[in-house]
Amino acid sequence: MDKLPVLFVSDAVVLPGMVVPIELDEAAQAAIDAARAGSESRLLVAPRLGDRYATYGAVATIERVGRFRGGEPAAVLRAVGRAKIGSGVTGPGAALWVEVEPATETTTEHAKELAEEYKRLVVAVLQRREAWPVIDQVNRLTEPSEIADTAGYAPYLDDEAKRELLETPDVEERLEKVIAWAKDHIAESEVSDKIAEDVREGMEKTQREFLLRQQLAAIRKELGEGEPEGSDDYRARVEAADLPEAVREAALREVDKLERGSEQNPETAWIRTWLDTVLELPWGVVTEDSTDVTAAREVLDADHHGLEEVKDRIVEYLAVRARRAERGLQVIGGRGSGAVVLLAGPPGVGKTSLGESVARSLGRKFVRVALGGVRDEAEIRGHRRTYVGALPGRIVRAIKEAGSMNPVVLLDEVDKVGSDYRGDPAAALLEVLDPAQNHTFRDHYLELDLDLSDVLFIATANVVEQIPSALLDRMELVTIDGYTEDDKVAIARDFLLPRQLERAAVTPAEVTVSDDALRELAANYTREAGVRQLERLLAKALRKAATRLATGTEHVEVDLDNLKDLVGRPRFTPESAERTSVPGVATGLAVTGLGGDVLFIEASAADGQTGLNITGQLGDVMKESAQIALSFVRSHAAELGVDPAVLDRSLHVHVPAGAVPKDGPSAGITMVTALTSLATGRPVRSEVGMTGEVSLSGRVLPIGGLKQKLLAAQRAGLTEVFVPQRNEPDLDEVPEDVKQALKINLVSDVRDVVRGALAAATGNATTKSSVAAA
Template identity: 75%
Template structure:
């Protein structure tokens, strides 16, 4: 006896499904709920049963979902299902979603006896005789391959000559022999009726006129379509009426009517007719003259942005400025939609986890616009942006046009996510195709290859996100307004965790503030010692972990409430993963602390220098790129040229010098490590340690000049996270300090420098201190 299991059930009133049948089902609300519940379940099955007026069905068919998609020639959706097993329906059951769930037991098929095999052979002869009269050779081959009597009997579900009552009787008859006996009787009667009907039809057909033949064929075609559940195909007359009734721009209407004319002149068998219908459907579905009205309440917009995101003042100011300009243009009676160069194109660049993607929805809410996200990560085909030519099989419009259609308005907020991860290959360069989309001077006449119509994108607010600005092509970056999001300070992370992350994770864990409280000290401890990231993604994972453990503890200990304080974090999260290590790493001469920028934000980089006996030369390890290799060579040349000035014995450099940057499995490159390498080499040559509280960044020339670099804000945030107190930066980067949060500048002593010799003088521990330590 098979075990009972719970599955969603779908009752059908117009068709009977038997095991082995593959049928389409039009999705209304109830059917969609059952299909969605089945797709979300572990087994992926649903039960299809007939809807009876006098009683509840006792048997149904377990079915799997083959495909879900649009109905051909229509606007609805349908699911294609495959019947697998006959099942007995038991009591109702509870399940997720709005679908109806029932307990079912699969009907086990007993081994076929000789009597059943004899009945199956008799039924197959009758079935093949009827199919041969219809010359259905493919079906004949399929029937010949069937050896299972039960499967052979269940193919009667496709038979048009059986009534719904007869098919329901087959469904409710688990015994194979009884099913085959009934089918032999019904099929024999129908075959005799067909023979008589065919004889009469042959006699009448000879005297039938051509018009009568056409009428009969059309009636038969309508009957076939009705039996298959298909509606009448859309004709050219229907499309002409739809185009004339649609609210389209004049040029778009003219192009659509030209295509309708081609459709009227083409034959029904021509494949061009299908292409034209698909194109017309796409054009008619686009919201050509639909726009949403922007919110002009600047105060409310700022409140929405502040409520959704902590910090990010530059982005919020830019959105409010955009609203202010539009509101003022509206007051002056100037055009606020359309027009050359009126759209806003902003790129939010920064490390992961700082809220770039989620900011798009907040911007749309503040503007009162529709929001749609276009994921560009890994896109390598230009046609994904511009669309495919209609001559290609399966041609589609590009993602931009599809985003406009999905939004349902011509002025949505479109988020181009991960624009720095767009690739290129033999199929074209998608980033080059984005130039026209994102250029405010050109996108009012954007032309998609599929539509071949001008689309006005000038009033669309484009937001792009990127991790690394360097990976964005310069021509593309030139057309966008760059807004840098460099990460959060420790205070920012604590505030975000308290106001946003903790309430969200508590809701997901079904906890209230009265049940679990996380103290401010605990949040600060997590930010300082458990995470080293510019964003808050890992922070949120740790909070989720702590709340899951709290939920388990509440359930097992019957506690009414819990408070997670700093000392409790070891029990909930384990030991801290990050502890200050600068003092330990720089405890020996030849190690200097540098600052770098990676795709994950700012980071601390330790550069080690050592010397061994052997032939004079420079050895570099640590997966260094060409730029860092050149920096090391320049640093060694500078130290050799200025050895006396730096207090270095020239003979100490006539050895095999080894410069290593730890974490050798991670490739490293960039023009920010020059001063750090000089400091490490001087420390190695003089035997003086580098101060453990000092970090530095900057490129160096052969003359010792400190050149400017990028990512100052991210590097200073990393220095604060690492517990440094003094940071040397190039003097020409002093203007970048205006973007650094005030609390970071208060916790760090930032020293702009011009000459690397001055950095060495302040970064190395005094010689007398070294001597006293040695003594």
């Protein structure tokens, strides 16, 4: 083994064949001095990467000792071979001496083939850089080991890779590594060159298009032609538009961005779209309201029958605005001056068409916004304009469509607004419908304050309970519960029939419809709160009449005699008498999304384990009502004249139409009556209906929707109803003809209901006595 001074360098890896300059610090100077003094000017140069020392180094000779241009001492070393570092030994001077074992290298035919392949790769890399002198030097190399060690000059290899080469004494293995690295580098270089070429071509194309556009603009200027359509001067348009000051400033800021940017800037397109939207909004356009209260009421009466409460509300709104205008008070805009009305009621009662009549009576523009099924909050507030395909919300689009800042906006089906991962549109409507906030409504797309305080919002809904309480609190509730039979006949005569005669292209002289036929259609062919199905039946009858006229008949009269031939058999017949003919069945009154309806509750008993089975797809509230009703009947069996043993059987309470979900706090007294009827064997009177919740002590609790339930009772042919005493104030809303057609019993104790609802006891009754005190 040889003994050489060692020089550890941390900023480079020296491979055999390389000539490198080394700056001489104290340790390097000691190694150079030791080499020149005792080892034939040879020393070992080894890399030091981090805290680890190499196991191999390069044996180097000192070519020259001098200084760099800056005056720092330096030495030029030539690496002539690699050697394995052994243990440390002592030697002259202050340098570190180690034993070294020169690496033995054998040249094989395979190594020569690998060397030629690597040489071709190196030449290919150098040709890309046009380093022709270096290429000549590489071509003169013949030894595989020398060719492999030229990788020490490769700039694409890091120090770790070069150290790996230094510590690989086998020539073939070393060549395989450098070949793989060279191929990877060439592949990366080709991709980079391709990207650079594409970028350069794109820049050249952009510059060429810019030059051509400038030339085109100069040519148009010389010819006296304007800009093509759609490229108007936005600055002039903004300055000429009647915009609020804050809106003008925001628009001019966007115009500045547009003028500074190029046509290729992706922001240009959405800035233009935003400016177009802002300029198309009717910022300063306001229609003048009609302040003639009498004329407005005439318009409402001409378009709709009944609906006195809604008409009164609109006339009151007009009267207040007229007085404010007379006294010089602010009428247009201003915080909290808007009105938000919620029209709630079953389908077909005229909620949507009433909005059009309100707009006509006021002399305002009318816009309808359908909210049914809307689940995306952006549909109300708008999208952020940086998104592709961004649009303002439906409220802003409605104002734009109306062409004025004070239209009548009908928010249709507000109870059918949903929510999911895209947000809660109902929550977004809170700001729109709050008169104290909507004077500064901010759409996400516009990002500008929009004054909605003078917009008359009219919302419609079928089921008030489905509207979030916070949203319902922002609106003034006006209920439209439905029409009586007389109302339906009047509506059909005055509104529906003329419209359908026109659509069927027949005249009143050719087809006449009797009032008796209209009443029959309203009573036995439809069972609805509104008049939508009634209008469909009228249309069907007129189509049949038109067919007869086309076949030679001169005149068709629609009356009771030929009604079945024209529209078919009656679809509804009174069934209360049939359903309640047996004990255990009671007729209740309920409210659904389609209005009021009758609800039959059946109870039966069978031998078996004591218990209560409840069916009919009932909600939790109605299931609890059944449990409460059974508990009350059992605990007050003596008062009700019921043998307690009769109730200690397997009881079954069923509400027919099991496919329809049913829930709500209004069936308690009906269930008590049905169970008492079952236990006493006395059927419930067929002409009696009832509604009300019951407590464990027998108190009758108030319910909602009384008007709709009484209308349903009249439609079903009932003549007597039991309602809670605490609902007496609600009777003021019930039409007089309904109150005259029904005997309305106000009750506070369920025992009164049982006394009045059950038929008189007969000899076949299963109980020993009648109802307690009766």
